Amino acid sequence: MNRALKRLSIAVLVMFLLLLINVNYLQGFQTAKLAGLPGNSRTFYSQFQYQRGDIETSDGVTIAKSVLSSAADYAKYAIKYQRTYPSGPEYAPVTGYNTIFGHTPTGETGIEYYEDAVLNGNDSSLTVRNFIDMITGKQRKGASVMVTINSKAQAAAYQALSSKLQGTGHVGAVVALDPSTGKILAMASYPSYDPNQLAVHSGSQLTANDNALLKNPANPLLNKAIGATFAPGSTFKIVTSSAFFDKNAGNNPQTMVSSPNQLVLPQTRNVLVNDGGETCGDGSGTTTLIQAFLQSCNTTFGKLGMSVLGANALNATAGAFGMNSSSLNIPMPVAQSNYVIPPSLATTAYSAIGQFSDTVTAMQEAMFSAAIANQGKLMKPYLIQQVIASDLSTVRATTPTLLNQAVSPSVATNVATMMNAVTQNQGGTAAQFNTAATGVDIAGKTGTAQNGVNNGNTNDAVFTSFAPFGNPKIAVGVIIQGGGYGAVAAAPIAVQVIKAYLGIR
Amino acid sequence: MPTPAASQDERLAAGGRRRTELTMLMFAVGIVAFAFAETGYGLFNTLPAKIFEYLLVYILLVAVAHLAMRRWAPFADPLLLPLGALLNGLGLVMMYRLGQGAGHKIASSTVDIQLLYSAIGIGCLVAVLALIREPRVLQRYTYTLGAVGLVLIATPALLPASISEVSGAKIQIALGGFTVQPEEFAKLALAASFAGYLVVKRDVLALAGRRVLGIDLPRARDLGPILAAWGVSLLLLVFESDIGTSAVFMGLFVAMLYIATSRTSWLLIGFLMFVFGAFLASKLFGHVGERFDIWLHPYTSKNLVDHSFQLVQGMEGMGYGGLLGKGLGAGMPYKTPLVQSDFIFTAFGEEIGLAGVMAILLIYGLIVQRGMRTAISVKDPFSKLLAGGLSFMLALQVFVIVGGVTRLIPLTGITTPFLSQGGSSLVASWIMIGLLARLSDTARRPPPRPIQDEGLTQVVTLK
Numbered sequence: 001m002n003r004a005l006k007r008l009s010i011a012v013l014v015m016f017l018l019l020l021i022n023v024n025y026l027q028g029f030q031t032a033k034l035a036g037l038p039g040n041s042r043t044f045y046s047q048f049q050y051q052r053g054d055i056e057t058s059d060g061v062t063i064a065k066s067v068l069s070s071a072a073d074y075a076k077y078a079i080k081y082q083r084t085y086p087s088g089p090e091y092a093p094v095t096g097y098n099t100i101f102g103h104t105p106t107g108e109t110g111i112e113y114y115e116d117a118v119l120n121g122n123d124s125s126l127t128v129r130n131f132i133d134m135i136t137g138k139q140r141k142g143a144s145v146m147v148t149i150n151s152k153a154q155a156a157a158y159q160a161l162s163s164k165l166q167g168t169g170h171v172g173a174v175v176a177l178d179p180s181t182g183k184i185l186a187m188a189s190y191p192s193y194d195p196n197q198l199a200v201h202s203g204s205q206l207t208a209n210d211n212a213l214l215k216n217p218a219n220p221l222l223n224k225a226i227g228a229t230f231a232p233g234s235t236f237k238i239v240t241s242s243a244f245f246d247k248n249a250g251n252n253p254q255t256m257v258s259s260p261n262q263l264v265l266p267q268t269r270n271v272l273v274n275d276g277g278e279t280c281g282d283g284s285g286t287t288t289l290i291q292a293f294l295q296s297c298n299t300t301f302g303k304l305g306m307s308v309l310g311a312n313a314l315n316a317t318a319g320a321f322g323m324n325s326s327s328l329n330i331p332m333p334v335a336q337s338n339y340v341i342p343p344s345l346a347t348t349a350y351s352a353i354g355q356f357s358d359t360v361t362a363m364q365e366a367m368f369s370a371a372i373a374n375q376g377k378l379m380k381p382y383l384i385q386q387v388i389a390s391d392l393s394t395v396r397a398t399t400p401t402l403l404n405q406a407v408s409p410s411v412a413t414n415v416a417t418m419m420n421a422v423t424q425n426q427g428g429t430a431a432q433f434n435t436a437a438t439g440v441d442i443a444g445k446t447g448t449a450q451n452g453v454n455n456g457n458t459n460d461a462v463f464t465s466f467a468p469f470g471n472p473k474i475a476v477g478v479i480i481q482g483g484g485y486g487a488v489a490a491a492p493i494a495v496q497v498i499k500a501y502l503g504i505r
Numbered sequence: 506m507p508t509p510a511a512s513q514d515e516r517l518a519a520g521g522r523r524r525t526e527l528t529m530l531m532f533a534v535g536i537v538a539f540a541f542a543e544t545g546y547g548l549f550n551t552l553p554a555k556i557f558e559y560l561l562v563y564i565l566l567v568a569v570a571h572l573a574m575r576r577w578a579p580f581a582d583p584l585l586l587p588l589g590a591l592l593n594g595l596g597l598v599m600m601y602r603l604g605q606g607a608g609h610k611i612a613s614s615t616v617d618i619q620l621l622y623s624a625i626g627i628g629c630l631v632a633v634l635a636l637i638r639e640p641r642v643l644q645r646y647t648y649t650l651g652a653v654g655l656v657l658i659a660t661p662a663l664l665p666a667s668i669s670e671v672s673g674a675k676i677q678i679a680l681g682g683f684t685v686q687p688e689e690f691a692k693l694a695l696a697a698s699f700a701g702y703l704v705v706k707r708d709v710l711a712l713a714g715r716r717v718l719g720i721d722l723p724r725a726r727d728l729g730p731i732l733a734a735w736g737v738s739l740l741l742l743v744f745e746s747d748i749g750t751s752a753v754f755m756g757l758f759v760a761m762l763y764i765a766t767s768r769t770s771w772l773l774i775g776f777l778m779f780v781f782g783a784f785l786a787s788k789l790f791g792h793v794g795e796r797f798d799i800w801l802h803p804y805t806s807k808n809l810v811d812h813s814f815q816l817v818q819g820m821e822g823m824g825y826g827g828l829l830g831k832g833l834g835a836g837m838p839y840k841t842p843l844v845q846s847d848f849i850f851t852a853f854g855e856e857i858g859l860a861g862v863m864a865i866l867l868i869y870g871l872i873v874q875r876g877m878r879t880a881i882s883v884k885d886p887f888s889k890l891l892a893g894g895l896s897f898m899l900a901l902q903v904f905v906i907v908g909g910v911t912r913l914i915p916l917t918g919i920t921t922p923f924l925s926q927g928g929s930s931l932v933a934s935w936i937m938i939g940l941l942a943r944l945s946d947t948a949r950r951p952p953p954r955p956i957q958d959e960g961l962t963q964v965v966t967l968k
Contacts, residue, residue, distance in 0.1 A: 001764055001765070001886065001889050001890075002881050002889075003767055004763050004764045004765075004766075005764055005877060005881050005889070005893050007873070008760060008763065008764060008877070008882070008893065008897055009877045011850075011869075011875055012870075012877065012896075012900040015900055015901075015904045016866060016869070016870045016873075016900070016903075016904075018632040018904075018908070018913060019866055019903070019904060019907050019908060019911070020863060020866055021911065022864065022908070022911050022912075022913040023823070023854065023859060023862050023866070023907075023911055024859060024863075026820060026823050026854075027823050027827055027828060027858065027859035027862070027912055028827075028828060028859060030820075031824040031825075033667065034820055034821050034823075035821075035824055035825070036805065037809075037817065038806070038809070039809065040821050041818075041821075041823075041840050042821055042822065042825040042836075042837050042840060043825075045837060045840075046837075047826070050665065075606075075607055077605075077608070078606075078607030078608030078837070078839075079607075079609070080607075129920030144530050154958050162956065187780075202897065255660060307590050317761055358870070359674060379532060450881075
């Protein structure tokens with residue numbers, strides 16, 4: 001019997017060895033594979049066991065942070081930290097949201113998604129720091145992201161948008177850039193949403209909140225500043241003018257151009273007129289380019305586009321300003337602004353005044369002015385200033401890069417002079433925003449874009465601008481859907497953002 | 506003439522190891538106390554509420570068991586009780602942990618109930634030591650124990666599902682909020698019954714028969730007992746959907762048959778019969794085939810959301826724990842469904858890591874080793890068979906459940922001895938420790954001293 005018992009003991013030994021080898025395999029070698037299994041709830045929930053990094057503005061305002069969940073909430077959902085967005089909808093286009101289902105119940109958005117790896121601390125650039133934290137027993141925390149946003153400009157932009165658009169059912173967007181670097185100083189979208197509603201820990205509550213936002217016809221989850229396009233209207237005359245100056249070195253703001261009261265469009269029964277049928281300049285049929293620009297004469301620029309420049313020249317200049325490109329990421333992708341080559345002379349005339357199939361984002365509107373303000377150098381817009389680890393060391397910082405030399409410096413100077421006249425000349429479309437009225441020397445261009453089937457909708461108000469004229473610090477693009485005249489609905493918002501940023505009361 | 510006092514001292518010197526047991530018990534209590542404290546810190550950053558009350562009751566139970574060992578089994582192996590106490594204590598800590606903190610799924614009173622069952626278990630251990638003073642007594646009840654075992658196994662199958670079904674298997678008797686899993690006790694009764702039967706029949710089973718291809722085949726009429734055991738095993742499989750216990754039961758019988766006869770053919774026949782039965786069952790009953798499917802393909806998306814969810818959750822938990830674990834109270838074991846019963850091992854893997862579960866496996870291994878050692882050193886064949894059978898059954902049970910939850914073998918739900926939630930398994934485990942202690946006490950008891958030193962004829966007193 002003892003021999004059988006000894007053999008059986010060896011069998012038992014083998015059984016235990018197999019178990020030991022198997023747990024070693026599982027917990028020693030398979031951990032990465034198990035952690036990466038689809039739907040591994042521990043991998044997913046473990047990110048909530050660490051404090052996620054903050055998101056803060058360049059002037060130090062925290063716009064997303066993680067705080068300890070309330071005791072009741074923690075007992076119910078076992079999620080240690082609650083993500084909060086102190087400014088709610090104002091910064092939603094910047095922050096995006098971080099939900100318990102990930103970052104994207106309805107689409108990928110915001111810094112929360114694009115800088116997720118550094119915020120949750122899993123990024124490879126943080127591995128060494130995490131290891132040191134583990135050794136020293138310090139609580140691990142994700143890195144913070146500092147965005148280029150200026151809180152004053154952002155607040156002015158969002159407040160101006162909401163007071164203008166509240167209750168209208170229309171949407172609007174503002175983008176402000178630092179012309180010399182490309183820093184995004186403000187990016188506001190209306191209507192917006194409260195990301196706190198999507199940071200709740202109850203799955204059913206989250207789904208309900210999300211569905212309510214999805215049902216809203218104004219699509220508050222969409223960041224209109226970079227995700228929606230509108231007709232640029234007369235602001236496109238910046239492109240047409242640039243193409244005109246570019247065509248001939250002798251062309252300047254004082255160059256005389258044709259300015260008929262009516263422009264008969266070839267092969268159609270349509271006649272292009274100026275707004276309200278007004279005459280351009282002195283009514284002689286010719287006037288200086290700067291006069292046509294500050295008055296925003298459709299006939300002049302329609303004729304320039306149709307007869308002098310042609311669709312290809314307009315297309316090239318539009319592309320130089322960043323249109324017709326879908327490759328811009330800030331890091332969120334910016335929707336493509338389009339100049340579509342028109343099929344006829346008549347439609348070329350329309351396209352030269354920002355109608356036909358021209359579409360732009362609010363970001364593109366800001367880029368027009370930023371390029372002009374920066375002597376034709378279009379800097380690549382960016383949102384992330386730097387990433388700061390929990391030990392306050394800088395993980396990485398963004399260096400400004402040139403996106404494109406949009407126009408030559410001399411062309412930029414000429415266009416800037418004309419844009420300045422729009423506010424400073426008594427006859428300018430935005431003359432009410434002269435230096436005496438605003439306290440700052442602004443250069444800008446208004447746009448009042450017809451849209452809808454047979455132009456049946458209320459006009460969209462557009463305004464692009466930079467300031468101060470002599471030493472540009474900020475470029476602002478504003479689009480107000482259904483706002484009517486650019487000078488009435490859009491320009492005041494830009495002025496408020498400029499004044500807030502420059503500290504002018 | 507030596508004085509009685511001197512004889513007592515000599516006896517202790519000859520083999521009483523109760524002081525070693527006491528030292529080892531202190532280690533067990535210390536580990537459990539630290540584990541309990543760590544759980545509190547992991548969950549709430551403070552000592553658990555009522556930690557001293559819990560520990561006091563636990564220490565009291567351990568002390569009672571130790572005193573009973575001193576009184577009734579002074580020569581028993583000194584490691585059996587400390588190892589059992591350590592596992593029981595860790596199980597209590599895990600029950601406390603699973604009933605507390607964020608996301609917990611079981612009632613916080615589970616640990617209290619488990620502590621009550623521990624007390625009943627220790628009580629049964631004491632009763633075994635006090636009542637069964639000589640293991641051979643059990644041999645008298647060979648057929649009684651066999652009948653009791655069969656009735657215990659069959660009862661849940663005959664009862665309506667509302668009383669006997671738990672997560673798909675008909676294995677319990679639930680009456681008025683109180684549930685018993687009779688098979689846990691049936692296994693012990695049948696082990697003793699087999700031992701008694703095989704002691705009588707082992708010669709004929711071992712010697713009669715003919716040799717074919719180098720293997721000694723038994724006579725057809727001697728196949729009766731193994732066929733009966735196979736039948737019971739299939740009954741478990743078919744009527745109670747309890748594959749795990751069926752395998753343990755069959756393994757126990759075949760192993761004991763092998764110990765009794767030393768004939769490899771019995772192992773072979775038993776193994777083939779079980780594989781044949783399992784294969785047949787996997788073809789006939791969906792739930793058996795499904796076990797194989799999720800064992801082979803746990804990560805397919807169809808299995809992941811449905812059948813293999815629990816298995817994969819458990820393994821993900823162990824992976825999450827890694828080498829050193831997340832710390833007691835700091836993992837997410839509550840993500841695994843029914844982690845407190847079949848998957849308790851994965852909860853340990855998650856919170857005390859590879860290092861911890863290897864220690865737990867070694868504790869089981871040590872108990873089995875002490876049992877096997879007892880079987881080899883004890884003289885009488887019945888005790889040999891019983892000790893070998895009980896030890897092998899423990900090893901097999903650990904292999905089936907731990908191998909199952911770690912995907913070494915197909916998963917079959919049985920309890921993890923000492924650790925799983927539930928009274929029947931815990932009480933049965935303590936009875937098993939009691940039996941092993943009694944057997945090792947018998948094995949290690951020094952031979953009776955001669956009462957006269959001279960002369961050819963010696964008169965001895967049997968105690």
